[in-house]
Amino acid sequence: MDNEWLARWREGRIGFHRHEAHPALVRYWPTLSVAPGTKVLVPLCGKSLDMRWLAGEGYPVLGIELADEAIEQFLAEGEGEVSRYRGDGFDISRQGNVELWRGDFFHFHIEAAAELGAFYDRAALIALPEATRQRYAFHLAQLLPPGSQGLLIGLTRAPGDEGGPPFSVDADEIRELFAANFEVVHLEEGEPEPGSGFRESVWSLTRRGPQGG
Numbered sequence: 764m765d766n767e768w769l770a771r772w773r774e775g776r777i778g779f780h781r782h783e784a785h786p787a788l789v790r791y792w793p794t795l796s797v798a799p800g801t802k803v804l805v806p807l808c809g810k811s812l813d814m815r816w817l818a819g820e821g822y823p824v825l826g827i828e829l830a831d832e833a834i835e836q837f838l839a840e841g842e843g844e845v846s847r848y849r850g851d852g853f854d855i856s857r858q859g860n861v862e863l864w865r866g867d868f869f870h871f872h873i874e875a876a877a878e879l880g881a882f883y884d885r886a887a888l889i890a891l892p893e894a895t896r897q898r899y900a901f902h903l904a905q906l907l908p909p910g911s912q913g914l915l916i917g918l919t920r921a922p923g924d925e926g927g928p929p930f931s932v933d934a935d936e937i938r939e940l941f942a943a944n945f946e947v948v949h950l951e952e953g954e955p956e957p958g959s960g961f962r963e964s965v966w967s968l969t970r971r972g973p974q975g976g
């Protein structure tokens with residue numbers, strides 16, 4: 764799977780990339796109560812412009828991405844000086860209020876996550892095959908302190924369409940994956956996209972406290 768993503772970036776097969784901030788991020792992020800200045804984890808971030816939107820709204824961003832191409836393109840398409848350093852086994856690049864960690868999300872550990880207080884997932888969970896999705900949900904929970912909020916944009920494919928990525932992850936699966944560690948609220952169900960039949964759903968997740976409260 765990893766090599767498939769690297770090949771996609773190398774060959775420019777990045778149909779998932781959007782040329783503006785996702786409308787659900789713009790609509791729903793302000794309805795969460797994430798204090799400005801809170802650092803937002805963006806797992807499997809690609810070169811998403813959603814990171815610039817978040818940074819522009821006053822939220823420092825920590826993106827994690829496997830593909831060097833994604834990171835270099837994000838930096839080249841942005842403005843401002845880039846600083847590069849190494850930390851916790853990752854190559855890290857910073858431009859303005861966005862820091863990009865190049866490597867495997869599953870190798871990003873809690874010690875490196877000290878300052879995180881929120882997250883944003885668009886096309887991260889649904890990029891992963893079923894067998895990996897529970898691991899993703901637990902790993903995300905481990906990285907976030909109780910009370911952390913996040914927005915997740917899910918996707919289902921047309922009935923009977925078993926392809927992917929993006930994989931079809933329905934509402935029941937989202938609740939099952941996250942309910943142990945997050946309060947899960949379904950915010951919106953989109954309309955099926957003409958042609959593909961892809962249908963997005965929008966969720967807010969709040970990391971529960973150690974007692975499940």
Ligand SMILES: C[S@@+](CC[C@H](N)C(=O)[O-])C[C@H]1O[C@@H](n2cnc3c(N)ncnc32)[C@H](O)[C@@H]1O
Nearest residue numbers: 768779807808809811828829867868885886890
């Ligand atoms: C469908 S894309 C979505 C990118 C971005 N979230 C967006 O909305 O444009 C999934 C991204 O996850 C990256 N990726 C896949 N597995 C990863 C992993 N284990 N760790 C870090 N990045 C990963 C891929 O290289 C790809 O850029």
